[in-house]
Amino acid sequence: MTSSIPWQQQLSTGTEDIQDEVIRWYQQTRHGKSYVPEMIWGTLQTEAYAAVILGRVVAFLGVPDDVPAGVAKRMERQQVLHDGEHHYDVILGEQALYANVGGPKVMSEQLERLLRDIDLPSLRLGIVPATAEMSLVPKPGFSLYDGGRAHYELVSSSVDITDPAELALHHRAFDAISDAAHYGDAAKELINKALAFWSNA
Incomplete structure (x- = not known):
């Protein structure tokens, strides 16, 4: 089954309520x-990075501006990285390290945060190099949650997929992307390269 809910409906009261919902998703997802x-x-976002992202969402969709409240909730969600009860496999594209969100200072602080958190026991963080060859056609980003759900965030709506056969394909796709990603010291090298770029920008 696939369900889609327009962002303007989900964000009709601003960004705080949807962040509460996301907190529940993460608290309920052990892996x-x-x-x-x-x-x-x-x-893994810093407050400054999250404020730019949510500010852009508010401006683009024309929804109520409660960005500070939404950012506070996004920071609250990060507790799952430190409570010893959750684990997350996360893969970023190398482009994520260079996409300009807030300018050099915000980006430098954000990449420093990645370097601090990459060795957390709750986190397995990989970076797919821009030149990496994957065994599948690159796909939009997605998340997989306990309880049998794949989640996409599109321009106009969020989409949830719960069909078991489709979920199996998503897990296969994630494994293929993981095979192309760099981890550990190799991932840190990519982050440090991007940090040097933003530090000199």
Whole structure:
């Protein structure tokens, strides 16, 4: 089954309520997976980075501006990385390290945050190099949650997929992307390269 809900409906009261819902998803998911090719995964975002992202969402969709409240909730969600009860496999595209969100200072602070958190026991963070060859056609980013759900965030709506056969394909796709990703010191090298770029921008 596939369900789609327009963002303007979900964000009709602003960004805070949907962040509460996302917190529940993460608290209920003991082992989650996310592929985020072009931005930093929300649960690793700094306050400044998150404020730019949510501000852009508010401006683009014309929904109520409660960005500080939404950012506070996004920071609250990050507790799952430190409570010892959750684990997340996260893959970023190398482009996520260079997509300009807020300028050099915000990006430098964000990449420093990645370097601090990459060795957390709750996190397996990979980076797919821009030149990596994958065994499947590159796909939009998606997340996999406990309870049998794949989640996409599109321009106009969010989409949830629950059909078991489709979910199996999503897990296969995630494994293929993981095979192309760099981890550990190789991932840190890619992050440090991007950090040097933003530090000199």
